[in-house]
Amino acid sequence: MDKKPRHLMNPLDFSVEELESLMDLAKDIEANREKYAHACAGKKLATLFYEPSTRTRLSFEAAMLNLGGSVLGFASEDSSSAAKGESVSDTLSVVSCYADICAIRHPKEGAPLVASQHASIPVINAGDGGHQHPTQTLTDLLTIRSLDGKIENLVIGLCGDLKFGRTVHSLINALIRYPNIRFVLISPPELRIPDYIREDVLIKNDIPFEEVIKLEEAMPSLDILYMTRVQKERFFNEEDYLRMKGYYILDKKKMTLAKDNMLVLHPLPRVNEISVEVDEDPRAAYFRQAQYGVYIRMALILTLLDIKV
Amino acid sequence: MLNISGIQEGYVLDHIKAGMSLRIYHDLKLDKLTKGTVAIIMNAVSNKMGTKDIIKVECPVDAIDLDILGYIDHNITVNIIKDDKIIEKRALTLPKEIRNVIKCKNPRCITSIEQELDQVFFLSDPDTETYRCKYCETAYNN
Incomplete structure (x- = not known):
């Protein structure tokens, strides 16, 4: 009988040691692209995207193509059998017959978990509503480790929509497993971090943090500034969205307050929260972060398919 | 009597x-x-x-x-x-998991649309007796 496939639903599914191996593999891929160019020859990745996400989908597809594999899938619910009313569980039972591994994004929280329960192939959660987006977290960790050299003794500022921003919640959960991490949570009162993160994660684990309203106040102490977009789709009405989206804009002037070696990260896409004039600043790491996203997804595909190169 | x-x-x-x-x-x-x-x-x-x-x-x-x-x-x-x-x-203790007794109230949860899916909650914090949906992890409040 075949071995039960391993899935990735939550960034905490991997231990710190397993994450280290994954990031080591990603770094080796970065340094030796040719070595991995045919590692997944003959393998297929299904990208099941029930809601649009150009970036994440292309990143997964680029990762599989870089490994010599091929991709199939759909990019919106309208173009999938879900439009005919097919359940996620049925879709996965079928897709398991077509592909070797799959990445699923779904607006409903927990859909990838349902998928994994019915799949005979590894399933990767590529984002489920406001819940989890583990490959973004793995990307963030790899970026920090690669550009900062370590994931420890860091003051990390998280700025913007901390209430609905799933990348922020996942990142906090992942970072508290590393030594001496301090958080500065920068958000308008309406978009503060939810209680279940503040109390159940930060306070319970004795993680030092402070909550501030002004980005300028926090800038001088930060080693990492993680900016987030105020996501229109997380709001129930347009008025609230318009009122809040302009609150926190990073520009050249605010960057003068930061340390010389601070890194600016962003899960992308940005709307207007980072002014384009910041792009040329060597501390702006968000486009390099997108590149690391491909490397970590390559490492993840290899790991879940148990392919050794 | x-x-x-x-x-x-x-x-x-x-x-x-x-x-x-x-x-x-x-x-x-x-x-x-x-x-x-x-x-x-x-x-x-x-x-x-x-x-x-x-x-x-x-x-x-x-x-x-x-x-x-x-x-x-x-x-x-x-x-x-x-x-x-x-x-x-x-003696009764809090069960680690409860199935098909309470329903997830999160409208964004997959349980709201996927038919035939069991409603499963796990005990996430025995001190506060908090149960969370297995799928979306939203805490259940009575």
Whole structure:
């Protein structure tokens, strides 16, 4: 009988040691692209995207193509059998017959978990509503480790929509497993971090943090500034969205307050929260972060398919 | 005084908060018990509680999954009866998982659209008795 496939639903599914191996593999891929160019020859990745996400989908597809594999899938619910009313569980039972591994994004929280329960192939959660987006977290960790050299003794500022921003919640959960991490949570009162993160994660684990309203106040102490977009789709009405989206804009002037070696990260896409004039600043790491996203997804595909190169 | 005879084999669930017995009847799926007699006593006089409900079930002692009682009210006394005698008084604890008893209220949860999906909650914090949906991890509030 075949071995039960391993899935990735939550960034905490991997231990710190397993994450280290994954990031080591990603770094080796970065340094030796040719070595991995045919590692997944003959393998297929299904990208099941029930809601649009150009970036994440292309990143997964680029990762599989870089490994010599091929991709199939759909990019919106309208173009999938879900439009005919097919359940996620049925879709996965079928897709398991077509592909070797799959990445699923779904607006409903927990859909990838349902998928994994019915799949005979590894399933990767590529984002489920406001819940989890583990490959973004793995990307963030790899970026920090690669550009900062370590994931420890860091003051990390998280700025913007901390209430609905799933990348922020996942990142906090992942970072508290590393030594001496301090958080500065920068958000308008309406978009503060939810209680279940503040109390159940930060306070319970004795993680030092402070909550501030002004980005300028926090800038001088930060080693990492993680900016987030105020996501229109997380709001129930347009008025609230318009009122809040302009609150926190990073520009050249605010960057003068930061340390010389601070890194600016962003899960992308940005709307207007980072002014384009910041792009040329060597501390702006968000486009390099997108590149690391491909490397970590390559490492993840290899790991879940148990392919050794 | 109402008289209900003793039972040969089964359970006596005592010290149920008055008015809660019908919910427990449904949550324990006693309506689906194929072999067995159920007696529900409501508003019985109790020295400890003022009034209370009692459920007596005549059935094989392994016929009912009592874990859910711990979630509903861990002050309920569970007496297990065999040959007309109490052979065990079971202490109730919070179950680690509860299935198809409560429903996730998060409109963004997959359980809101995926048919045939069990409603599964896990105990995320015994201190605060918090249960979270297995799928979206949203805490359940009564």
